[in-house]
Amino acid sequence: MSFGGQTPTIVVLKEGTDQSQGRGQIVSNINACIAVQTTIKSTLGPYGGDLMLVDENGRQTITNDGATVMKLLDIVHPAARILTDIARSQDAEVGDGTTSVVVLAGEVLKEVKEHVEAGVSSQTIIKALRRASLMATNKIKEIAVNTKETNQRDTLRKLAATAMSSKLIHRNSDFFTKMVVDAVLSLDQEDLDEKLIGIKKITGGALQDSLFVNGVAFKKTFAYAGFEQQPKSFKDPKIVCLNVELELKSEKDNAEVRVEQVSEYQAIVDAEWKIIYDKMEALYKTGAKVVLSKLPIGDLATQYFADRDVFCAGRVASEDLERVCQATGAAIQSTCSDIHPSHLGTCANFEERQIGSERYNFFEGCPAAKTCTLVLRGGAEQFIAEVERSLHDAIMIVRRAIKNTTIVAGGGACEMEVSAYLHNFADKNIPHKQQGIIKAFAKALEVIPRQLCDNAGFDATDILNRLRVEHRKGNTWAGVDFDHEGVRDNLEAFVWEPALVKINAIQAAVEATCLILSVDETIRNQESQAPQGPQRGLPAGAAQRAIRGRGRGMPRR
Known part of the structure; x- marks a missing residue:
């Protein structure tokens, strides 16, 4: 429908909204992720450096753990934040390989960038990457060594x-x-x-x-007068764990008790004291020599137990008390009046020891020990x-x-073997457009041994060429030799990693890459606190601004 021969302008988004779309947007997102990869890749491997991250309060964190670095970096670019998610996922799933997964994801994006710029559909690239990922994980499962029969x-x-x-x-x-x-x-x-x-x-x-x-060890809790008179060592003590407060509390501000005679007030005070004395008496009669509680144990109870050669500690942290129960077989009680022998725990030795400037309570030789302390x-x-x-x-x-129980060799050996396999497969079996993408993925896998060499100060080009030759000869586990700056069989050198680390890293990196490639439009509201959307074709250098200021700082609270 037209008015006076002109088509009216339809405004869907409110004024000031930033829209970036098309191939330039995908390239911009790739550049932002490469900037993050550049920041973190220097920490990879045995000779990787550490990063010092300083937050706005001046608190320092020195680390080379990928998940920690990604968590503390103040990344504001929405696409680059996806790399933080895969680092966390790798940390939660397998616990190691967090730097590798970010470096690998960044390298895959770097390798497919030229295909995006050449006009290849992002869906074609995604399909090829998913195929390459499946082939790579199947190859790792095929070559992995099962250690079930070994020590x-x-x-x-x-x-x-x-x-x-x-x-x-x-x-x-x-x-x-x-x-x-x-x-x-x-x-x-x-x-x-x-x-x-x-x-x-x-x-x-x-x-x-x-x-x-x-067993269990935890720091000496807040102590009242009388604590030092308690015994600090027992052999085979009975242990009771409570969620009960053993303290005389002052009344609430708005509490009101009306009495007509002073004797009635005294009866109320006596009743309060009787309640707490009855609780302590009941605990003493259980035969327990160690009384622990999540809630406070006041000065009256501390002195009472000290007079009877019983050790007590209040305000014990929940996780510590839970581990004491796991180790000693005790059960947390919410009452003092109905404690049976089956509710008590025991251990071979209880002792309070000085370690450095702190005093710690140790529970050792626990019969049900399903826990420990470092x-x-x-x-x-x-x-x-x-x-x-x-x-x-x-x-x-x-x-x-x-x-x-399946393992693979580390030091770049596994990645080089999968890379050689994918190159060979793509040359022989994939004649169409996907061939270039799969070969790009195979080349991206080489970033792990290359970065390991760079961080160690080795000649990466020379060692990578030697590794390619070894893997073409069929030496599956040829990897970087850090001791003699060369190439060796890393399975025989006992550089072992669980196959799960490699499989999870490849799958997570490819999923993140596919997600970033599938986003071809960003719509950002004017009120957003993040900087305005990246311009199309943002050069790689400018993408460094994707990691914003305050040094390598911690996220805002």
């Missing part, structure tokens, strides 16, 4: 050592791999809940002073925090390896 503990230690090779603690890997494997094997082998591995950090001392406690020592707070992140990755790897 489980020995295999797990090798996997943990590989996970630690790129971390701060790699010099002490022998010490920590034993600790990590012992920790995971102490859990219930059915569910392997990593939350039952308590990690406590105490500044001071050397890394080698770190402890593995086959007490970490170190010179600086940031250093201990990075040790904790490193151990988390190793723990997750060992945990996955118990359930999935």
Whole structure:
């Protein structure tokens, strides 16, 4: 319908809304993701550097853990945020390979960028990438080695050592791999809940002073007068765990009690005292020598228990109390009047010990121990925090390896084998448009060994050429030799990784790539706090602005 021979302008979006669309928008999104990859790829591998991230309050985080870096980077570009999601997904699913998945996703985007610019439909690229991903994961499953028949503990230690090779603690890997494997094997082998591995950090001392406690340890809680008179060590004590407050509380501000005689007021006070004394008496009669509660245990109860040679601790953190119950067989009680012997726990030794400047309560030799505690020592707070992140990755790897016994060789060996297979397959079996995309994906896989060499200061071109030759000869596990700057069989060198890490990384990277390629229009409201939409054909250098200011800072709170 026309008015006076002119077609009226129809406004669908309100004024000021920014619209970016078409091929230029896809290229812009790719450039933003490459900028993120450039930031993080220097942390990959055993010789990768660490990033220091400083938030607006000046708090520092020094790390090379991909998931932590991606979480702390203040990424404002909406497409680049997808890389944060895949890093988190990899961390939650397998616990390691978080840097690899971001580097791989960025490289796949970089390789297909020229096809996008040449006018190839993004749907054609997506279809080819999904096909390549399926072929790659099937190839990994085919070449993976099953370690079910081998010594489980020995295999797990090798996997943990590989996970630690790129971390701060790699010099002490022998010490920590034993600790990590012992920790995971102490859990219930059915569910392997990593939350039952308590990690406590105490500044001071050397890394080698770190402890593995086959039981529970937690910091001495807030203590009232009389606490020091309590015994601090028991053999085979009975333990009661409560969710009960043992403290005389002042009345609420608006509480009102009307009495006609002073004696009536005294009766109310006496009743309050009788209630708390009855509770303490009931607890003492259970025969328990250790009383723990989530809620406060006041000075009256502390002194009462001290007079009767009973140890008590109130305001115990929920997760610590839960782990005490798991280890000792106790059950948390919400009453003091109906506690049966079956509700009590026990352990071989209870002791309060001084570690550095802190005092800790230790429960060791627990009969039902399905939990453990790692007490970490170190010179600086940031250093201990990075040790904790490193151990988390190793723990997750060992945990996955118990359930999935297939392994592959690390050091770029697996990626080079899959890359050679895809190149060969594409040349012989795919004559149409998809051939170029699959070969681009195969080339992108080479970024892992290339970046490992770059970060170690090796000649990446020379080593990559030698690796290509070895894999064409059929040496499946030829990878980068970090000890002698060359090429070696990394399966024989015990550079092992769970096959699940590689499979998950490839699948997550391809899914993220396909998602980014499928977005060809961005609509942003004027009120949005993020910077205005990127212009079409944003050059790669300008895409660095996709990671916005405040240094490499933490997200706003």
